[in-house]
Amino acid sequence: MILPLSIHAMGTRFEFVLSGATEPSLRAVGEAALEEVQRLHAALSVFQPESMLSFINRTACDRAVRLDEDMWNLMNLCDRVHRDSEGAFDPTVGVVMRRLGLHPGDGEDGPIGWADLVELDERERTIRLTHRGVRIDLGAIAKGFALDCSAGVLREHGVEAALLHGGTSSVIAIGAPPDREGWTVSIHSAGEAIEVDLADRALGVSAPRGRIVACEGGSVSHVIDPRSEHSAEQVDTAAVVGSSAGVADAWATALVVLGGRPASMCDELESMIHGQDGWVCSQRTCPQEVS
Amino acid sequence: MSHTTRREFIVQTAGALGAVAFMPSLIAKGAQIDGRLDVAVIGAGRQGRSILGELQKFAGVRVVGICDNNPGRLNSGLRRVQGAEGFADHRAMLDKLSGCKAIVIATPTHLHREIAIDCLGAGRHVYCEAPLAHTVEDCRAIVIAARRASGLVFQSGLEGRSNPIYQLARTFFRSDAVREPVSLEAQDYRKTSWRFPSPDPRFDREINWRLDPEVSLGLAGEMGVHQFDVMMWYLDAIPESVIGAGSIRVYDDGRAVADTIDCALRFPRGLGMRYGASLGNSHGGRYELLRGTNAAIKLAWTAGWMFKEADAPTQGWEVYANRQQFHNEEGITLIADATQLASQGKLQEGVGLPNPPLYYALGDFIASVAEGKPAICDAEAGARATIVAIHAAKSVTGEDIVRIDPSLFQF
Numbered sequence: 276m277i278l279p280l281s282i283h284a285m286g287t288r289f290e291f292v293l294s295g296a297t298e299p300s301l302r303a304v305g306e307a308a309l310e311e312v313q314r315l316h317a318a319l320s321v322f323q324p325e326s327m328l329s330f331i332n333r334t335a336c337d338r339a340v341r342l343d344e345d346m347w348n349l350m351n352l353c354d355r356v357h358r359d360s361e362g363a364f365d366p367t368v369g370v371v372m373r374r375l376g377l378h379p380g381d382g383e384d385g386p387i388g389w390a391d392l393v394e395l396d397e398r399e400r401t402i403r404l405t406h407r408g409v410r411i412d413l414g415a416i417a418k419g420f421a422l423d424c425s426a427g428v429l430r431e432h433g434v435e436a437a438l439l440h441g442g443t444s445s446v447i448a449i450g451a452p453p454d455r456e457g458w459t460v461s462i463h464s465a466g467e468a469i470e471v472d473l474a475d476r477a478l479g480v481s482a483p484r485g486r487i488v489a490c491e492g493g494s495v496s497h498v499i500d501p502r503s504e505h506s507a508e509q510v511d512t513a514a515v516v517g518s519s520a521g522v523a524d525a526w527a528t529a530l531v532v533l534g535g536r537p538a539s540m541c542d543e544l545e546s547m548i549h550g551q552d553g554w555v556c557s558q559r560t561c562p563q564e565v566s
Numbered sequence: 567m568s569h570t571t572r573r574e575f576i577v578q579t580a581g582a583l584g585a586v587a588f589m590p591s592l593i594a595k596g597a598q599i600d601g602r603l604d605v606a607v608i609g610a611g612r613q614g615r616s617i618l619g620e621l622q623k624f625a626g627v628r629v630v631g632i633c634d635n636n637p638g639r640l641n642s643g644l645r646r647v648q649g650a651e652g653f654a655d656h657r658a659m660l661d662k663l664s665g666c667k668a669i670v671i672a673t674p675t676h677l678h679r680e681i682a683i684d685c686l687g688a689g690r691h692v693y694c695e696a697p698l699a700h701t702v703e704d705c706r707a708i709v710i711a712a713r714r715a716s717g718l719v720f721q722s723g724l725e726g727r728s729n730p731i732y733q734l735a736r737t738f739f740r741s742d743a744v745r746e747p748v749s750l751e752a753q754d755y756r757k758t759s760w761r762f763p764s765p766d767p768r769f770d771r772e773i774n775w776r777l778d779p780e781v782s783l784g785l786a787g788e789m790g791v792h793q794f795d796v797m798m799w800y801l802d803a804i805p806e807s808v809i810g811a812g813s814i815r816v817y818d819d820g821r822a823v824a825d826t827i828d829c830a831l832r833f834p835r836g837l838g839m840r841y842g843a844s845l846g847n848s849h850g851g852r853y854e855l856l857r858g859t860n861a862a863i864k865l866a867w868t869a870g871w872m873f874k875e876a877d878a879p880t881q882g883w884e885v886y887a888n889r890q891q892f893h894n895e896e897g898i899t900l901i902a903d904a905t906q907l908a909s910q911g912k913l914q915e916g917v918g919l920p921n922p923p924l925y926y927a928l929g930d931f932i933a934s935v936a937e938g939k940p941a942i943c944d945a946e947a948g949a950r951a952t953i954v955a956i957h958a959a960k961s962v963t964g965e966d967i968v969r970i971d972p973s974l975f976q977f
Contacts, residue, residue, distance in 0.1 A: 343622065
């Protein structure tokens with residue numbers, strides 16, 4: 276049977292499609308996976324004062340804050356992609372988002388720059404912020420990370436075929452539908468679409484024009500270049516396929532900022548970037564374009 | 567958030583129903599520990615894992631042990647805390663972790679009695695999740711054990727008691743701001759089957775104990791107990807009777823525990839409380855609504871509001887309130903230390919609690935242990951709310967009026 280389940284979290288809709296034998300047990304497993312999304316929404320939201328992330332932003336400049344395994348892994352993932360992308364992915368960009376009106380708040384300013392502002396202590400498994408006013412915002416990675424955790428729950432309970440997405444921009448596939456090689460997903464950009472087949476793979480998509488906010492002197496997109504603190508609008512869409520939805524999400528944002536694939540990007544990750552020249556893909560054969 | 571002068575405020579509230587958002591100080595209260603307090607958690611299910619997450623926020627508190635007889639849950643708990651030792655049996659843990667002073671119990675409800683008594687007998691302070699037990703007899707046994715354990719803290723995990731918003735709102739409820747209670751209402755609506763996956767069929771009944779009518783108090787007990795307690799605490803009264811009904815509206819999967827219930831509780835002097843809970847629809851979520859002749863208070867665990875009647879007198883504290891949009895109405899926000907917070911630019915950070923309600927309950931427990939203070943919600947308070955919840959559960963399954971014998975509360 277095919278069982279669809281949905282939930283509203285992280286400002287969007289998560290939808291899981293599960294394939295399995297009987298409903299009560301499949302629903303129970305699916306709900307446990309959805310609960311991961313709810314749990315991580317409660318932990319990672321920068322908009323909710325009671326979230327663990329808000330606690331870190333408030334407290335970690337005064338003292339080191341202990342992290343559970345998930346939060347520790349997530350912070351390390353941010354650290355790795357930040358370094359590999361040469362700063363193009365930077366979760367401390369939250370202060371700029373607020374300053375530009377992309378996020379609610381009074382425009383309170385603060386420093387930016389993950390490498391200098393965030394200290395991770397592996398022995399104590401703690402995080403410390405070196406300056407007051409740092410605002411870590413995990414919006415470019417949280418959905419994908421939540422999908423990774425949800426997929427982990429499904430696999431742990433023996434689910435062999437499922438497609439999970441958060442707001443359609445973060446996707447993870449477990450196995451493939453019956454008699455298919457993968458779950459087919461279309462990526463649309465400026466009237467040109469490509470299809471990718473996902474089997475035990477994840478997809479992250481970032482489109483800077485996906486959300487535009489009017490501001491003094493024009494408009495800004497929701498993807499900010501943390502190095503210039505301006506809108507990143509060199510490309511229309513960046514998509515990344517890899518084994519982790521969190522990694523794919525973070526790199527999709529980084530590629531929009533960079534405007535192309537850097538040499539430092541891991542070979543395991545496939546990239547598809549749509550700009551003035553149409554789709555440019557990292558793999559030898561681009562996914563088939565569809566009308 | 568805009569500011570409101572006293573004159574503007576009076577003009578606004580004179581002609582329309584005003585909404586007042588309760589907001590305690592944005593600076594989170596937290597237990598201050600001199601040195602280190604070692605804590606262990608028994609039960610690493612969903613609530614146990616939430617507890618582990620909140621405990622890690624307290625400087626000086628170290629989780630040194632986690633106990634669960636289900637290997638999957640135990641490993642899941644251990645992954646969340648660095649350096650904690652895992653145990654399958656709580657007695658083995660109590661024996662080995664002799665330096666661990668405080669235990670948090672988050673096992674299925676029907677296992678609380680034995681574990682709580684063992685912990686107290688081993689000289690440990692205890693925080694026990696609510697409901698305290700699934701029978702009146704077990705409640706009474708826990709109260710007696712807690713009473714005999716002199717010098718030890720026993721805190722019942724009724725989170726409303728520690729919630730700064732609920733504490734603040736209670737002062738208004740018990741003042742002229744609300745005046746005579748008219749009616750009470752509470753609900754907990756969510757969309758979930760309440761069934762948990764079990765990789766090993768041997769653990770299925772144990773994992774899905776909430777669906778086992780032999781040990782589960784159903785929605786009235788497991789969810790309602792916290793909300794019954796809020797009303798009992800605010801009124802300082804115990805219901806005299808409860809009538810309920812329940813049915814399986816959505817999850818007809820062989821279960822015998824209702825997925826949707828409605829109860830009507832009767833407090834002294836005829837004051838009524840309606841309670842509804844369901845697993846089939848999440849609209850409105852979880853809240854309590856207390857209507858009085860001057861105002862109604864709505865509490866939603868991380869936020870609270872007061873809706874004033876047009877003829878209610880203006881209170882002095884309202885001068886310090888700021889305006890806030892609430893649904894389609896513009897009301898006023900009540901914030902403790904508003905002037906100070908405004909000067910710090912913190913008024914814009916929202917009206918929610920800075921931490922989940924569980925954090926404050928655990929913080930009170932830690933403070934009680936560290937400072938030798940009485941528990942904010944002792945075993946007797948926990949037992950009172952639990953006994954009411956047991957009667958509500960009985961009324962749901964029997965679909966009849968159940969009188970609550972006042973002598974049950976003489977411990």
